[in-house]
Amino acid sequence: MNLTPLLQALDLQEDAVRVLANDLRAQIDTLQAQLREAELRLEHLAITRTTITGLADRIPVQNAGPSGNLELPEHPDYPRIVAAFNDATSPLRARDICQALDIGLLPKHIERTRAKMKRLVTLGILTETEPGTFSKKH
Numbered sequence: 001m002n003l004t005p006l007l008q009a010l011d012l013q014e015d016a017v018r019v020l021a022n023d024l025r026a027q028i029d030t031l032q033a034q035l036r037e038a039e040l041r042l043e044h045l046a047i048t049r050t051t052i053t054g055l056a057d058r059i060p061v062q063n064a065g066p067s068g069n070l071e072l073p074e075h076p077d078y079p080r081i082v083a084a085f086n087d088a089t090s091p092l093r094a095r096d097i098c099q100a101l102d103i104g105l106l107p108k109h110i111e112r113t114r115a116k117m118k119r120l121v122t123l124g125i126l127t128e129t130e131p132g133t134f135s136k137k138h
Helices: 004-056 077-087 094-101 107-122
Strands: 126-130 133-136
Touching (some): 077 094, 077 107, 107 126, 107 133
C-alpha cells in the first residue's frame, strides 16, 4: 500500500489548519490589545467620574434661585438626601441616610454623606439638632 498520497493529503490539511491557527492567534492578539485599550478607557472614565463627583461639593451655589427657592449643589445626592428628610419623622444621622439611599455603610460613604448634610446645614436647608444628628429646617 502506497501511503504517499495519504501523507500528502494530511500535510495539506495540517498546513491549512496551521494557517488558520496563526490567523486566529493574530485575531486574539488584536482583540486583546483592543480589550486592554477599552479597559484603560473605562478606568479613566471611572477616575473622571470620581473626580467630578468629588469636586461637585465644592462648586459654589446660589442660595436662592429665580423662583426664590433654595438651590441645591450640582450633585445627584443632594436632592435624594433632601427627599429622605421630607419623609423622615425624626432627626437622622448620616448612616440613616446611607441606608435610605442604598449608598453603602462603609465609613467613607458615611463621611461623604455627613459632609453633604453639613453643607445643607450651611445652605439653611437642614439643621444639626445635636452633633451628627440632622433634621429638615422648617
